Amino acid sequence: MQALFIVLNETQHLENILEAFVEVGVKGATIVDSQGMGRALASNSNQHLPLFGYLKTLMDDAHPYNKTIFTVLEDEELVEKAVKAVKGVVGDMNRPGVGFMFTVPVGKVYGLGKQ
Template identity: 40%
Template sequence: MYLIVLVLNKTEYLREVLKAFTELGIKGATILDSIGAGRMRNLDGHYIPLVGGLMRVLENGYPHNRTIFSVVESKEIALKAADRIEEIVGDLTVPGTGIFFFVPVEFFRGGALGHYLNQKNEPTEDGSVS
């Protein structure tokens, strides 16, 4: 299993990315509002302290992004997700587009994927695993 993480700067593509995840068989995702530290430092040409300025940034509607993360079953799905994301939002090496990465997961329990895997591995009436 792998944890995929997408920091999506082009938030107008959020629904399309989530639709692509569903099409790839990704069972669920968590979406957080986020803002990069570089944006915090450069807003309006003034340095804003990271903690103290966070509420002001959120209240004033400064540009933000979405951080999406999900656990997927295989490296193949993670790579397919990366390809689909770039088809939707464009080249991630272009600044201001976003960041995508994935890392192996050593332990996992819960969520939609966990429920799916538990059902998939439950013994059937004849004792075999489905």
């Protein structure tokens, strides 16, 4: 079992990712509004420090918030299908500003019941 996390900066892709998940058999996911550390530091009252002022300048045109999607997937085949689905929607994940995704092994899950 794996948890798949997607931090999506290009939030316009959210609905298409969720639709692609349904198509490949992902039965559920959780979406959380999130913000990167650099943006949080740049928008706080740390502007008197040169580094944070510089970060704010760099990020003025960037996405101020992102979406974090996570789902627990039972087998490796479904993980690969879900990853492929995300890449099919957003394209190259290595492009700056797109976001990133990763998996984490899950030992046990409580409260989901049989799906």
